Amino acid sequence: MNKVMIEHVSRIEGHAKIxxxxxxxxxxxxxxxxxxxxxxxxxxxxGRPYYEMPSITARICGICPVSHLLASSKxxxxxxxVQVPEAARxxxxxxxxxxxxxxxxxxxxxxxxxxxxxxxxxxxxxRNVAGLLEKHPDLLREGIxxxxxxxxxxxxxxxxxxxxxxxxxxGVNAEFDPDLREKTLAExxxxxxxxxxxxxxxxxxxxxxxxxxxxxSNFPTMxxxxxxxxxxxxxxxxxxxxxxxxxxxxxxxxxxADYATYIGEASLSDSYLKAPYFKPVGYDEGIYRVGPLARLxxxxxxxxxxxxxxxxxxxxxxxxxxxxxxxxxxxxxxxVVYALERMQELLDDPALxxxxxxxxxxVNNLEGVGIIEAPRxxxxxxxxxxxxxxxxxxxxxxxxxxxxxAMGRGVLxxxxxxxDGNKIQEGALNRVxxxxxxxxxxxSCSTHAVGVVPMVLQLRGSNGELLDELG
Amino acid sequence: xxxxxxxxxxxEVIAATPGQTILEVARANDKYIPALCYMExxxxxxxxxxxMVEVAGVARLLPACTxxxxxxxxxxxxxxxxxxxxxxxxxxxxxxxxxxxAVCVSSGHCELQSLxxxxxxxxxxxxxxxxxLAVDTTHxxxxxxxxxxxxxxRCVRTxxxxxxxxxxxxxxxxxxxxxxxxxxxxxxxATTCTSCGKCVQACPTGAMAEKGWGVxxxxxxxxxxxxxxxxxxxx
Ligand code: SF4
Ligand code: FES
Numbered sequence: 001m002n003k004v005m006i007e008h009v010s011r012i013e014g015h016a017k018i019x020x021x022x023x024x025x026x027x028x029x030x031x032x033x034x035x036x037x038x039x040x041x042x043x044x045x046x047g048r049p050y051y052e053m054p055s056i057t058a059r060i061c062g063i064c065p066v067s068h069l070l071a072s073s074k075x076x077x078x079x080x081x082v083q084v085p086e087a088a089r090x091x092x093x094x095x096x097x098x099x100x101x102x103x104x105x106x107x108x109x110x111x112x113x114x115x116x117x118x119x120x121x122x123x124x125x126x127r128n129v130a131g132l133l134e135k136h137p138d139l140l141r142e143g144i145x146x147x148x149x150x151x152x153x154x155x156x157x158x159x160x161x162x163x164x165x166x167x168x169x170x171g172v173n174a175e176f177d178p179d180l181r182e183k184t185l186a187e188x189x190x191x192x193x194x195x196x197x198x199x200x201x202x203x204x205x206x207x208x209x210x211x212x213x214x215x216x217s218n219f220p221t222m223x224x225x226x227x228x229x230x231x232x233x234x235x236x237x238x239x240x241x242x243x244x245x246x247x248x249x250x251x252x253x254x255x256x257a258d259y260a261t262y263i264g265e266a267s268l269s270d271s272y273l274k275a276p277y278f279k280p281v282g283y284d285e286g287i288y289r290v291g292p293l294a295r296l297x298x299x300x301x302x303x304x305x306x307x308x309x310x311x312x313x314x315x316x317x318x319x320x321x322x323x324x325x326x327x328x329x330x331x332x333x334x335x336v337v338y339a340l341e342r343m344q345e346l347l348d349d350p351a352l353x354x355x356x357x358x359x360x361x362x363v364n365n366l367e368g369v370g371i372i373e374a375p376r377x378x379x380x381x382x383x384x385x386x387x388x389x390x391x392x393x394x395x396x397x398x399x400x401x402x403x404x405x406a407m408g409r410g411v412l413x414x415x416x417x418x419x420d421g422n423k424i425q426e427g428a429l430n431r432v433x434x435x436x437x438x439x440x441x442x443x444s445c446s447t448h449a450v451g452v453v454p455m456v457l458q459l460r461g462s463n464g465e466l467l468d469e470l471g
Numbered sequence: 472x473x474x475x476x477x478x479x480x481x482x483e484v485i486a487a488t489p490g491q492t493i494l495e496v497a498r499a500n501d502k503y504i505p506a507l508c509y510m511e512x513x514x515x516x517x518x519x520x521x522x523m524v525e526v527a528g529v530a531r532l533l534p535a536c537t538x539x540x541x542x543x544x545x546x547x548x549x550x551x552x553x554x555x556x557x558x559x560x561x562x563x564x565x566x567x568x569x570x571x572x573a574v575c576v577s578s579g580h581c582e583l584q585s586l587x588x589x590x591x592x593x594x595x596x597x598x599x600x601x602x603x604l605a606v607d608t609t610h611x612x613x614x615x616x617x618x619x620x621x622x623x624x625r626c627v628r629t630x631x632x633x634x635x636x637x638x639x640x641x642x643x644x645x646x647x648x649x650x651x652x653x654x655x656x657x658x659x660x661a662t663t664c665t666s667c668g669k670c671v672q673a674c675p676t677g678a679m680a681e682k683g684w685g686v687x688x689x690x691x692x693x694x695x696x697x698x699x700x701x702x703x704x705x706x
Contacts, residue, residue, distance in 0.1 A: 047605060047606050047608075048606055049606065049608055049614055049682065051682070051683050051684070051685060052574060052576070052685065052686070054685060055573075055574050055685050055686035056574045059573045059574055165684075165685040165686045165687045165688050168685045168688070169683070169685075173685070173688065360683065362611070362682075386608075388608040388609050388659065389608050389682065390606065390608040
């Protein structure tokens with residue numbers, strides 16, 4: 001049996017490794033995506049005060065610290081059993097929207113655009129940000145500006161840098177400066193114009209990827225994400241909804257605290273990352289996806305005018321349920337429109353400048369769950385504490401975890417189409433990497449586009465001898 | 472009026488009161504000597520060894536916080552050798568326990584952290600001890616994280632000498648030394664504790680903190696504790 005391995009070491013979630021197994025005829029027979037997660041995390045936090053969790057978890061994942069801060073703070077809110085003051089709730093959502101803008105801009109413009117706009121088979125030496133600067137300088141500049149806008153709003157809220165203590169259990173620790181609100185409002189239209197131009201360009205480009213659309217995780221799965229009481233898209237707060245592959249709602253308005261009734265976690269022997277599945281259906285039939293693609297499948301509507309217009313066109317082009325993982329990119333851009341519109345709504349709301357921003361309380365619940373939609377998908381923090389507030393147990397389910405099974409299946413599908421048993425083509429390696437990047441699992445898995453190919457593709461013969469190597 | 476004695480600190484002749492320590496004289500005359508376990512208003516114990524100075528005619532280094540001045544004493548507060556000794560002392564403090572500034576409530580307001588910055592410490596040359604230490608969360612308002620304790624005993628002296636409750640002690644020896652409340656009872660069960668919180672204010676690191684604060688949120692006011700002594704002495 002021959003094995004193709006794509007392997008690299010990621011600082012954030014341990015190793016990410018892709019194994020593609022070939023049969024004796026040189027045809028792809030199996031593929032798996034393994035990610036190792038921080039081990040011993042639960043042990044590490046045991047005995048520590050629960051209110052330290054937001055900053056601890058934010059430091060553990062350097063890629064989306066804001067997402068962990070928010071999910072963790074919400075879990076702590078639940079332990080304190082407090083209602084977060086309105087201004088703080090809105091400020092947290094504003095921070096979250098800014099994080100969406102910067103994170104999605106990074107994913108699209110920096111990490112994926114080189115593949116998408118220069119071509120999957122273009123010269124790998126030039127298939128990077130530098131190459132993009134040569135061919136599409138305006139687009140890249142706009143992408144950089146959009147990301148910077150998101151980062152700046154984060155800085156304005158959380159002070160000079162991503163200040164881990166701004167978002168705290170019970171709210172936030174400082175109110176918002178009205179001057180900074182004006183500044184941000186003034187910059188919003190330019191950011192919106194950038195996304196609109198990018199979406200228009202993307203719609204024109206879409207048709208040049210028929211093979212990728214057909215083979216990038218293009219298979220039916222369930223989907224999971226947060227929705228509002230009216231079924232609209234929610235990123236900061238909401239209840240869980242699960243839909244089947246055909247779009248039928250199988251569970252709706254599941255309260256965060258009840259997530260474990262619906263989400264089971266299988267331990268895979270070859271991966272430290274657990275594989276969550278929809279419990280009522282069972283493992284592994286209950287495979288579901290999260291993230292931009294899933295959220296747009298789940299939501300009845302976005303709930304903001306421009307995003308809803310884009311969503312209508314998206315559905316008209318691709319159908320009500322979009323199953324190709326390739327369309328994570330398109331969905332991501334629509335979410336940026338939504339995030340900018342939400343920012344506008346929040347900034348226009350006088351309640352945002354309220355001065356009551358933090359509720360104080362002791363431990364009032366021995367257990368708390370906080371769920372948000374991180375840019376990459378549903379993020380769950382679940383803590384248990386003793387009467388004194390010392391952590392006794394923690395469980396984190398991250399977006400990469402939810403998508404674990406789907407990514408594995410996606411790799412198989414891409415490999416079947418693009419990996420030729422005799423020799424590895426750079427295009428094959430790149431398509432496998434590009435599939436993973438479509439899910440945007442973490443920066444380290446996605447740095448290819450900034451010049452490094454962090455994955456090694458090895459082709460080994462049945463006796464383990466190296467037949468070919470690419471990386 | 473007591474007779475003054477003449478001492479030299481870094482070459483400058485200073486009139487001091489007999490019985491004052493080198494550190495006290497230096498501070499009163501705007502001469503900087505780093506110190507960590509010393510706190511104004513408390514007895515000096517010479518535990519941290521950061522205030523070591525060179526004294527003319529004495530072969531070994533002396534702690535400024537416990538050495539009384541004498542007529543004619545000539546003190547040198549900084550030299551490459553002192554710098555390197557102080558650096559070693561600080562690095563050993565970091566290596567002994569689990570100091571993770573990135574997740575500490577006192578980051579940005581920590582005396583250990585700022586001394587490290589002042590001495591240009593960017594990494595620790597000694598292997599970390601990584602002890603497994605508990606966090607005492609039993610007190611309703613305060614928390615003690617042994618991971619961040621440097622055994623300076625400022626809390627011990629504050630509680631004993633100012634509050635008069637003597638909740639705190641250091642038990643064990645050497646690397647096994649641990650701060651304990653009331654014969655190793657959890658802090659929340661210590662019957663002598665008046666919950667005044669002065670120990671928390673005196674603590675130079677994030678080892679003692681008020682409950683509920685996130686990273687960088689805990690600021691201390693040891694000066695408030697020191698002032699209590701001077702107010703009482705003034706009476
Ligand atoms: S708890 Fe603070 S004040 Fe008390 S000995 Fe430890 S470091 Fe010093
Ligand atoms: S301050 Fe003198 S030994 Fe600590």
